Amino acid sequence: MSLTIAILTGRYGDGHIKAAEALRDAMVQLNDRQNINTVLFDVTDLLPQFADKLTKKLFVSGIKRFPSLYDYLYEKTRAESKITTIAKKRLHGLGLGQLYEWLGEKKPDAIISTFPVASGMLSELKELGLIITPIYTVITDHTVHSSWINPYIDHYFVASKLVKRDMIKYGVPESFITVTGIPVHPNFSLPFSKRKVKGKLGLNPDLPCILLAGGGFGVFNKIENLLQELNDLMVPFEVVVICGRNQRLLKRIKKKEVEYLYPLKLLGFVENMHEWMAAADLLVTKPGGITVSEAIAAEVPMLIVRALGGQENDNLHFLLQSGTALYTENPGMLRDKLKKLLTPGSLDVLKQAMIPYQWQKDSAFLVCRKVLEETCALGRTANAAVGDIPVLEPGI
Numbered sequence: 001m002s003l004t005i006a007i008l009t010g011r012y013g014d015g016h017i018k019a020a021e022a023l024r025d026a027m028v029q030l031n032d033r034q035n036i037n038t039v040l041f042d043v044t045d046l047l048p049q050f051a052d053k054l055t056k057k058l059f060v061s062g063i064k065r066f067p068s069l070y071d072y073l074y075e076k077t078r079a080e081s082k083i084t085t086i087a088k089k090r091l092h093g094l095g096l097g098q099l100y101e102w103l104g105e106k107k108p109d110a111i112i113s114t115f116p117v118a119s120g121m122l123s124e125l126k127e128l129g130l131i132i133t134p135i136y137t138v139i140t141d142h143t144v145h146s147s148w149i150n151p152y153i154d155h156y157f158v159a160s161k162l163v164k165r166d167m168i169k170y171g172v173p174e175s176f177i178t179v180t181g182i183p184v185h186p187n188f189s190l191p192f193s194k195r196k197v198k199g200k201l202g203l204n205p206d207l208p209c210i211l212l213a214g215g216g217f218g219v220f221n222k223i224e225n226l227l228q229e230l231n232d233l234m235v236p237f238e239v240v241v242i243c244g245r246n247q248r249l250l251k252r253i254k255k256k257e258v259e260y261l262y263p264l265k266l267l268g269f270v271e272n273m274h275e276w277m278a279a280a281d282l283l284v285t286k287p288g289g290i291t292v293s294e295a296i297a298a299e300v301p302m303l304i305v306r307a308l309g310g311q312e313n314d315n316l317h318f319l320l321q322s323g324t325a326l327y328t329e330n331p332g333m334l335r336d337k338l339k340k341l342l343t344p345g346s347l348d349v350l351k352q353a354m355i356p357y358q359w360q361k362d363s364a365f366l367v368c369r370k371v372l373e374e375t376c377a378l379g380r381t382a383n384a385a386v387g388d389i390p391v392l393e394p395g396i
Contacts (some may be wrong), residue, residue, distance in 0.1 A: 046095030070311025123150035141289035181360030
């Protein structure tokens, strides 16, 4: 007897889809011994194509150009209110009929959502009595916000005990929350040799590698300034820049490539981020939930140079409180920070701070294990078993 798990997500930013893909691939690995059918669905596909493209463009460009406004709106809507409830009801109603039809076709035994709008739509369907399927929400940042919390969600998976504490303050029962970390791809749990990975990627194993990345959409428009600052470092190093889907940024940097006085490798969107993380000695980035979780799993120290507000401020708060990253608000301080970090032994403190969080390498498996255990307990399949996934003790 087969078991069907639906994973719902949305391509607003890249973190939601990457978390969904991590869960899908973890389920695929579990399927070696079980009959699990995993289907992934982007709920933004329910929108008309022109509306989908327009809203995504407005979302990404709005965050880039008006981060203070985005942060203001995020904080104003953090707690549930009459306004947020009305707004969510209207938003979640878009495409609700099509989603119901899709679920009727797939007939999932459990549904996992990594996107707040998808969670809200599922909650609406359950409130209307149209579905009884267990709904699991995976929060993809170190944050608590009204957009993620919906009344008919059966269980939440969160990044840390701090997030769990805040969820309880917002009225979510403690028994509805499990700390798993933010799901990262199973590839991040694989052992690696830094020298071998560097050689495979065409990097110099004897030079420190600085990796600059700002999310899959390349929402990191100060990279060019950072690259110029690196010219003044008086230590040997090489740089890898991952621009994501921001082709304009990639072309702009290529035009100025001759101005940079160090080895530089430019990339667009990559599928093997686990290898680039493994090769890096230092990651310079913004605090996206998936990016920082991948960095911690890869044990690569971080220097945060820009937070776009909202959930990224919450992620930054976690990083600084846990001691797993450094932060500079002043671009003029970047050169001195990097010079200090690249001196022998300076990165070890950040690496040590990451040790208590290494169990989160298996975050995707922890989510899948919980979902499968509860689905099997409901008697929805006679043959499924959760397999030999280690039971790990959650950290902070």
